[in-house]
């Protein structure tokens with residue numbers, strides 16, 4: 001039996017209303033003590049000294065943030081005095097048995113070492129790359145609890161908050177500028193065998209000292225799509241469908257495919273659209289992942305008109321999504337071309353002041369359009385969904401929520417419409433708080449074995465004393481490797 005973290009659909013982010021429920025599989029594993037009720041760890045005292053896997057010491061300061069599983073502390077390498085309020089480091093800490101920090105740590109250790117980032121920047125002639133620097137990690141014991149921690153750059157406010165403060169939407173030039181920068185970050189991540197799989201404003205943090213810099217953070221859902229250069233195979237697995245943040249997650253994720261590069265870009269496209277319009281066509285059906293999937297399929301099927309129809313200022317994003325639609329599952333995107341598509345209206349810097357651009361388009365029309373509405377001809381190379389077994393779909397629909405890990409802040413409830421085809425926005429045009437539901441698939445033994453195998457092959461695992469507790473005690477996400485090579 002394994003343990004699944006659950007939280008009510010609209011439960012408060014970081015609130016103690018999590019429960020731990022038993023799930024199927026992995027019978028009889030060692031280390032099966034259920035994680036403590038309420039996943040947020042007990043805060044460690046200010047001034048606590050931690051030693052990382054390289055024996056470097058770190059001093060804990062105040063808690064400055066909390067996520068679904070862990071706390072963020074200010075931290076300092078100068079252990080002899082209290083941590084200054086303007087310190088450049090933070091420590092992210094979770095209970096040892098929790099999975100997301102382990103996943104995030106593996107990303108940083110494999111893909112975001114300072115040297116690697118430095119040489120990438122040199123080779124690309126970049127002044128800046130928006131990935132926080134990783135400074136170390138380790139394990140700690142406190143008051144009978146075991147913890148994992150990771151030291152990274154201290155960052156500033158997240159874009160969700162910034163955006164809410166400035167009226168909900170962003171200026172078009174800023175959205176396009178953000179899009180370009182994120183394509184550049186994604187290219188780096190993708191070239192290092194990873195995808196992020198959870199791009200959204202809440203995971204974009206401004207620099208602490210320089211708010212002109214934007215970092216893509218939170219790699220808790222990141223996925224190694226191409227371990228040792230071998231891309232995961234195309235395998236739809238409806239039972240693993242809808243992973244990610246429901247508003248933005250890719251159609252691949254809805255279908256239960258392992259995340260890949262095109263999925264990240266599609267997620268980014270949905271984010272850009274949201275930031276521009278302040279709303280998305282599936283806002284009103286967020287509680288029903290299948291309806292969300294259908295609304296996204298409809299939008300992608302009817303590009304570019306479906307996007308242009310939402311607002312007058314979406315031409316570049318429509319082109320962006322149209323290009324993403326042409327990508328095959330394993331295809332390497334043309335990052336330069338994607339950046340070029342966004343470049344025409346992009347600003348130099350970022351301006352988060354109130355957006356006065358056109359609001360989203362007609363409110364009472366369906367995103368599903370007749371073929372005569374479609375505008376320019378569609379590319380013929382667009383990937384087609386494999387037929388989905390309706391029985392499996394029904395099973396997904398009725399599957400009890402506790403079978404998955406669900407996370408998301410309360411924010412406001414989506415309003416109104418019951419059907420995807422009437423899912424056009426009805427009220428607010430702003431990026432106001434909303435239900436953001438993240439589905440995270442429950443651990444599978446294949447995925448765990450796969451991770452173990454990959455790790456065993458790596459020579460660079462000197463920091464592996466930070467390995468997790470017995471596998472079954474932690475939460476892991478990841479689809480199994482499919483036997484069926486199916487390039488779509």
Ligand SMILES: Nc1ncnc2c1ncn2[C@@H]1O[C@H](COP(=O)(O)OP(=O)(O)OP(=O)(O)O)[C@@H](O)[C@H]1O
Pocket residue numbers: 064065066067068069070071072090092100132152153154155156157158202205217218220407
């Ligand atoms: N490097 C950082 N510097 C400063 N604040 C940070 C840093 N990383 C995260 N935060 C802030 O701390 C809070 C918690 O972040 P964290 O990444 O742990 O969780 P989350 O993304 O909010 O939720 P989840 O754990 O469910 O993914 C957020 O408000 C985030 O903006």
